[in-house]
Amino acid sequence: MKERVLTGDRVTGKLHLGHYAGSLQNRVILQDQYESYVFLADVQALTTHFDRPELIRSHIREIMLDYLSVGIDPGKTTLYVQSMIPEIAELTIFFSMFVTVNNLRHNPTVKAESKNSSLDEMYYGFLGYPVSQAADIAFCKATIIPVGEDQLPHLELARKIVRRFNELYKPIFVEPQALISETPRLIGTDGNAKMSKSLGNAITLDASTEDLAHKIKRAVTDPARVHKNDPGHPGICPIYAYHRAFLPQDAAEIREGCERGSIGCSACKERITSALEMLLAPMRERRAYYAARPRLVDDILMAGTRHTRSLAQETMNEVREAMSLDYF
Numbered sequence: 001m002k003e004r005v006l007t008g009d010r011v012t013g014k015l016h017l018g019h020y021a022g023s024l025q026n027r028v029i030l031q032d033q034y035e036s037y038v039f040l041a042d043v044q045a046l047t048t049h050f051d052r053p054e055l056i057r058s059h060i061r062e063i064m065l066d067y068l069s070v071g072i073d074p075g076k077t078t079l080y081v082q083s084m085i086p087e088i089a090e091l092t093i094f095f096s097m098f099v100t101v102n103n104l105r106h107n108p109t110v111k112a113e114s115k116n117s118s119l120d121e122m123y124y125g126f127l128g129y130p131v132s133q134a135a136d137i138a139f140c141k142a143t144i145i146p147v148g149e150d151q152l153p154h155l156e157l158a159r160k161i162v163r164r165f166n167e168l169y170k171p172i173f174v175e176p177q178a179l180i181s182e183t184p185r186l187i188g189t190d191g192n193a194k195m196s197k198s199l200g201n202a203i204t205l206d207a208s209t210e211d212l213a214h215k216i217k218r219a220v221t222d223p224a225r226v227h228k229n230d231p232g233h234p235g236i237c238p239i240y241a242y243h244r245a246f247l248p249q250d251a252a253e254i255r256e257g258c259e260r261g262s263i264g265c266s267a268c269k270e271r272i273t274s275a276l277e278m279l280l281a282p283m284r285e286r287r288a289y290y291a292a293r294p295r296l297v298d299d300i301l302m303a304g305t306r307h308t309r310s311l312a313q314e315t316m317n318e319v320r321e322a323m324s325l326d327y328f
């Protein structure tokens with residue numbers, strides 16, 4: 001049996017360059033070699049957007065277009081909607097019996113995302129989303145999870161949960177491994193440590209030529225560089241981070257030029273704008289193809305969801321048997 005690759009994205013907004021560098025690029029490469037699954041994490045989106053279901057709904061098709069435009073091939077990758085696989089929710093409940101609150105509250109990603117609210121104010125579903133993520137991975141017995149760095153604590157927990165289940169009942173699950181890309185965390189255009197849908201600091205994959213140029217033009221750079229010849233500090237500059245991620249062959253030269261003050265911020269920005277334009281142009285073409293065929297996109301998602309559902313049902317039969325819940 002081929003190993004399985006699985007990963008998903010919260011349906012909270014359009015995908016951006018951080019997703020591309022952190023995960024999508026790897027998914028496109030891996031789909032040639034492995035059995036691949038990619039899902040729209042609408043239940044996980046509810047953990048922070050439960051009062052905005054229409055936002056989630058409106059982004060389902062948008063993110064499908066993102067997937068198809070970057071080259072995720074529905075002939076090689078199964079695409080599905082998380083909430084339409086109720087077995088994942090069932091498995092989440094079973095897993096939640098042996099995960100302590102302490103284990104969840106100290107998860108650094110949960111802490112960072114909860115905006116410092118205390119445990120008392122945290123929603124139960126939000127605190128527990130890493131458990132649901134473990135179920136997302138386990139039901140499908142995926143072993144390779146291409147993700148950004150923020151997901152490492154969740155993968156650690158998923159491994160722990162799977163091990164515990166296997167010891168307690170029967171060894172039916174496999175331990176997943178994170179696959180971290182060369183760009184584990186892409187910085188936002190505002191200089192914030194992470195480009196994110198929710199922080200308004202992203203360059204989306206559907207950006208037009210004008211949009212892209214505008215976003216790069218407005219992106220922060222090293223504040224110490226007032227004049228072109230002032231020596232810069234590329235280590236803190238988002239533009240340099242984009243050079244490293246998307247134009248790595250030129251990064252050493254850019255670093256040197258910035259540190260010596262021989263290349264100015266606008267010239268540096270122009271170079272990355274053209275490189276990104278070359279990356280996004282073919283994506284726009286594929287997007288336009290699928291955007292003109294909404295029925296085809298729906299069919300791809302429905303077929304993928306149906307296939308995944310039957311896989312999930314098979315796993316849950318094994319789970320019930322392992323847990324002695326197979327009464328009839």
Ligand code: ATP
Pocket residue numbers: 008009010011012013018019021022023146147148149150151183184185186187194195196197198199
């Ligand atoms: P939200 O703000 O809704 O959480 P997000 O931009 O963090 O949105 P997610 O859907 O949470 O996106 O993340 C999906 C995948 O993309 C995860 O594997 C995550 O690690 C990766 N990812 C997201 N942002 C970045 C980034 N800036 N750099 C690298 N990887 C990223």
Ligand code: MG
Pocket residue numbers: 010
């Ligand atoms: Mg996130």
